[in-house]
Amino acid sequence: MTSSTPQVTRPETAWSGGGEPSGGTGTGGLRERKKQRTRDALIRSALELFTAHGYDETTIDEIAEAVDVSQRTFFRYFASKEEVVFAVHEMVEARFAEELERRPADEAPLEALRSAVMTSWDDIGGVIQSVIPLELHMRTYQMIESTPALMAAHWRRYSELEEQIARLVARREGVDVATDPRPRVAVAAFSGAIRVAGKVWGEGEDVSVESIREITEEYLSQIGPAVCGDWRGRTESR
Amino acid sequence: MTSSTPQVTRPETAWSGGGEPSGGTGTGGLRERKKQRTRDALIRSALELFTAHGYDETTIDEIAEAVDVSQRTFFRYFASKEEVVFAVHEMVEARFAEELERRPADEAPLEALRSAVMTSWDDIGGVIQSVIPLELHMRTYQMIESTPALMAAHWRRYSELEEQIARLVARREGVDVATDPRPRVAVAAFSGAIRVAGKVWGEGEDVSVESIREITEEYLSQIGPAVCGDWRGRTESR
DNA sequence: TGTCAACTGTCAGTGGCTGACATTAGCCTC
DNA sequence: GAGGCTAATGTCAGCCACTGACAGTTGACA
Numbered sequence: 001m002t003s004s005t006p007q008v009t010r011p012e013t014a015w016s017g018g019g020e021p022s023g024g025t026g027t028g029g030l031r032e033r034k035k036q037r038t039r040d041a042l043i044r045s046a047l048e049l050f051t052a053h054g055y056d057e058t059t060i061d062e063i064a065e066a067v068d069v070s071q072r073t074f075f076r077y078f079a080s081k082e083e084v085v086f087a088v089h090e091m092v093e094a095r096f097a098e099e100l101e102r103r104p105a106d107e108a109p110l111e112a113l114r115s116a117v118m119t120s121w122d123d124i125g126g127v128i129q130s131v132i133p134l135e136l137h138m139r140t141y142q143m144i145e146s147t148p149a150l151m152a153a154h155w156r157r158y159s160e161l162e163e164q165i166a167r168l169v170a171r172r173e174g175v176d177v178a179t180d181p182r183p184r185v186a187v188a189a190f191s192g193a194i195r196v197a198g199k200v201w202g203e204g205e206d207v208s209v210e211s212i213r214e215i216t217e218e219y220l221s222q223i224g225p226a227v228c229g230d231w232r233g234r235t236e237s238r
Numbered sequence: 239m240t241s242s243t244p245q246v247t248r249p250e251t252a253w254s255g256g257g258e259p260s261g262g263t264g265t266g267g268l269r270e271r272k273k274q275r276t277r278d279a280l281i282r283s284a285l286e287l288f289t290a291h292g293y294d295e296t297t298i299d300e301i302a303e304a305v306d307v308s309q310r311t312f313f314r315y316f317a318s319k320e321e322v323v324f325a326v327h328e329m330v331e332a333r334f335a336e337e338l339e340r341r342p343a344d345e346a347p348l349e350a351l352r353s354a355v356m357t358s359w360d361d362i363g364g365v366i367q368s369v370i371p372l373e374l375h376m377r378t379y380q381m382i383e384s385t386p387a388l389m390a391a392h393w394r395r396y397s398e399l400e401e402q403i404a405r406l407v408a409r410r411e412g413v414d415v416a417t418d419p420r421p422r423v424a425v426a427a428f429s430g431a432i433r434v435a436g437k438v439w440g441e442g443e444d445v446s447v448e449s450i451r452e453i454t455e456e457y458l459s460q461i462g463p464a465v466c467g468d469w470r471g472r473t474e475s476r
Numbered sequence: 477t478g479t480c481a482a483c484t485g486t487c488a489g490t491g492g493c494t495g496a497c498a499t500t501a502g503c504c505t506c
Numbered sequence: 507g508a509g510g511c512t513a514a515t516g517t518c519a520g521c522c523a524c525t526g527a528c529a530g531t532t533g534a535c536a
Contacts, residue, residue: 029533029534030533030534031482031483031532031533031534034483034533035482035483038483059521059522059523060522060523060524061522069484069485070484070485070486071485071523071524072484072485072486072487072524072525073483073484073485075523075524075525076483076484079524080523080524081523081524108469109464109469110465148394151394151397152390152391152393152394153390155389155390155393155394155396155397156386156389156390156393158393159389159393159433173469175469181431181434181438181456181457181460181464182460182463182464182467182469183464184434184438184457185427185430185431185434185457185460185461185464185465186464186465187430188427188430188431188433188434189423189426189427189430189431189461189464189465191430192423192425192426192427192429192430193419193423193426193427195397195426196419196422196423196426200419200422218419219419219422219423222419222420222423223423223427223465224465224466225420226347226419226420226421226423226424226427227348227423227424227427227461227462227465227466228462228465228466229420231346231347231411231413231420267502267503268502268503269501269502269503269513269514272502272514273513273514276514297490297491297492298491298492298493299491307515307516308515308516308517309492309493309516310493310494310515310516310517310518311514311515311516313492313493313494314514314515317493318492318493319491319492319493
């Protein structure tokens with residue numbers, strides 16, 4: 001039925017982190033490790049193929065063949081072709097949410113969001129590299145920004161994250177998302193700036209982590225001036 | 239190749255408005271009128287079926303059969319299953335962009351955006367009803383908000399609109415989008431508020447046009463306070 | 477070592493979407 | 507107003523993402 005349209009329901013395999021399971025019910029048995037290896041291999045091969053030949057031009061069969069599993073197995077690990085693209089992003093976003101919860105309560109909402117993004121960028125490299133080379137992640141990011149079908153998925157994920165973050169912010173500030181528009185509006189403004197920064201970065205030449213950091217920082221710092229400032233009596237723009 | 243993923247390239251039939259062609263090369267001949275009728279019938283039947291049985295649960299074959307054309311013909315009018323959903327939205331957004339260009343140059347950017355949205359809502363009813371009943375449009379809106387696959391498409395379209403609007407704003411203010419982040423950031427904050435308002439409306443009970451107007455108005459008015467205001471010394475929230 | 481359960485492969489089928497080619501039906505000219 | 511031109515449509519065959527069902531394989535664990 002749903003065939004082409006992205007799914008919300010995903011396979012019950014809900015491992016979001018990339019680290020070793022170590023904690024939960026399934027300890028690090030052979031089976032568990034094998035599964036993890038298959039999953040990582042699928043991610044790596046998929047992203048390698050996508051970034052090399054393009055997303056639309058790569059079929060699931062090719063990915064499965066590269067890892068030497070059946071097409072059916074691919075779909076047991078990922079609910080859709082899109083999902084494998086964002087597997088690493090999910091780790092990154094989880095880090096960001098954690099970081100946000102750790103911010104001191106007296107910080108202003110937007111400042112807390114800003115700090116959380118910046119801090120999470122600091123140590124995310126290691127987490128990413130446990131699954132794929134950081135450079136492949138950066139190339140993936142750029143591929144997403146230049147593939148309309150993936151941008152759509154990107155936004156859907158963003159908005160789910162937005163909702164989650166809005167609730168976090170509301171709790172921090174002691175207000176209710178149901179009656180007070182400000183948490184959602186603030187988060188919308190914030191994630192809008194992040195999205196735009198990602199887009200501008202994706203269009204530029206410099207593919208480095210430093211570059212996206214800088215651009216993100218600049219765009220975030222412009223939210224206040226852009227919304228509340230007086231544009232003609234310029235605040236200085238760059 | 240691209241099969242399931244949404245297409246950017248669309249059929250060369252690029253009639254975005256719903257009115258009679260009257261102006262261009264093809265005058266209102268029988269052929270032209272027939273095409274317009276087929277297109278409108280496809281939109282109407284599709285939205286009727288989607289809102290009644292759900293988007294995923296409705297097949298293109300069913301839509302085509304309802305209008306008594308072949309499946310292939312459907313795809314000659316719309317590049318994808320998604321596109322037919324947003325056919326009416328495209329008219330609405332075109333109205334908004336027009337309205338924005340008509341705002342006086344001395345208005346602050348966010349105020350111009352706000353006024354343009356509100357004004358375009360005023361007279362859009364007639365335009366919509368030339369194609370489908372207004373009530374069907376409202377139900378469609380709600381269906382979009384509750385269908386993840388469509389939300390993704392919704393955002394892709396939003397962001398294309400965002401880019402266009404950001405350029406308009408930049409021109410109004412006499413700045414350059416390439417070097418000054420503020421137009422894009424302001425528009426991102428603005429459309430974030432719009433999106434959130436749409437979402438909140440979609441989750442509520444009141445399906446009326448007045449309801450979405452009110453919610454939109456309230457959320458837009460909160461952008462300033464949410465971003466620049468002091469949340470603890472409350473500004474009053476509702 | 478044998479049983480159980482998880483993981484995987486195979487197969488058949490659905491639905492979105494496309495290219496190629498044949499057919500129909502407005503339109504325009506003589 | 508018959509005939510040619512061409513846009514619009516139908517038919518058909520096929521690709522690819524994705525799914526359910528069933529059978530085979532392989533770790534886990536008594």
